[in-house]
Amino acid sequence: MKHALLLAAVEPGLGGVLVFGDRGTGKSTAVRALAGLLPELSLADGCQYNCTEENPSPHCSVCNGEAHPQRSLRPTPIVDLPLGVTEDRVCGALDLEKALLSGERAFEPGLLARAHRGFLYIDEVNLLEDHLVDLLLDVAASGVNVVEREGLSVRHPAKFIMIGSGNPEEGELRPQLLDRFGLSVDVGSPDDxxxxxxxxxxxxxxxxxxxxxxxxxxxxxxxxxxxxxxxxxxxPSVNVPDESLRLAADLCIRLGVDGLRGELTLMRAGRAHAALDGRMEVTVADILSVAPMALCHRLRRDPLDEAGSVARVTRVIDEVVDQTVGHA
Known part of the structure; x- marks a missing residue:
């Protein structure tokens, strides 16, 4: 779990991390502790959109109102998305206080604006309501939050790394959302x-x-x-040789992974793994190391195979390694 979180912190393009495990195994603790390990962001004081200095949101009055707003370093945001939250709280809505006091029609940013350039943490993600799942899928795919309601028309950047945790006994995740997570890990209580x-x-x-x-x-x-x-x-400078890419494709074909997102995730995770290890080239060992967490949640269900998804991935990895050793 910790390794998957570090890979996502290094490579935002992975698409986030899904953590499943029993209650009391430290899932939420690990995610919230991540904030202390991340580099700080340079943000304008009073900015509600976490704008970059080079490309501020067009709706941010702070970053667009002054030539050189005062900036300070702040922790990378890790925003909690609570169960039962309303769509207005997530996306943002009309600022009722300004509307009532001054008659001004202004936008009040929601949780997606606060999570921009950071992490959005969804505890009990498998219990999230369907309409919020659809919303998150749209924003995660585009990186932009679009609000069209109450006479407002707002578009602002919302690029975040999604982290979800949950107990598998409480329900399954919708396949569309499951596929959006780059890495998936199962955690359990230590047995020693x-x-x-x-x-x-x-x-x-x-x-x-x-x-x-x-x-x-x-x-x-x-x-x-x-x-x-x-x-x-x-x-950005870490090289991914053809040998590693062919291995990624071979693993996905053997496991029957739909689409090409599996190969892309393996490539990105392998690159982050190598970068964290201080190397400038992705090796076969890097791909094999990240394969279980990158592929186990992408497998089709096989009613004739009672082994879990991690066991199926591990079995295919062993087959590939044996064949490689045999050819050598």
Missing amino acids: IETRVEVVRRRDAYELNPVSFHETWQAADLEIRDAILIAKKVI
Whole structure:
């Protein structure tokens, strides 16, 4: 799970991460902890659209109203999308306060504007209402939020990395939304005593003294942040040789993955994996390493195969490796 989140932080084009697991396995904790590892963004003070300096949203009065608005560094946003949220809260709507006080028809940005250039976190994503799923699919595909209601016509950038978590026992995800997540991982409770004891120790240490806990782990956090920054800078120059692309295509064909999104995800994830490791070329090992999390949620259901999707991907990977070794 942590590795998938880091890959998504390095390569936004992956499309986000889906995390399924039992209650109490640290899914939400890991996602929210990601904020402390991400590089800060330079934002204009008072900007509600997280505009870039080069290309501000046309509806942002702050970034378009002054020649050089005051800017400051702020944490990369991780915005929660709560269950039961209204469509107006997600997309934005008419600012009723301004309309009543001054008669001015103004737009009040929603959660999608706040998530621009950051992360949108959906806990219990499999319980999300269908009309919100349709909305997210449209915005995730276009990178633009369009609001046409109450006499308003607003378009603003909404490019974010989507992270969803949920308990598989509470329902399945719609295939259209499932396909939008680049990576998918399953998490479970650790089954060895030492790991469980260490988790309890760290949780207790945090609750007793959060400041001291952060100081203890600050150096490790900064090391990960530096690795993310370096990887984001070099990733456009990371080479993906034909051998790695052929392997990606071979895996998708053997597994019966529909479309070409599987190959694209494998290529992007492999590139991010190599960049995080400080290498400038994607190897076969990179593709094989990210294959389970990139492909397991894209498999068709096979009623004759009782093995889980991760086991099916692992089995095909073993076949490919055996054939490669045999040919060598």
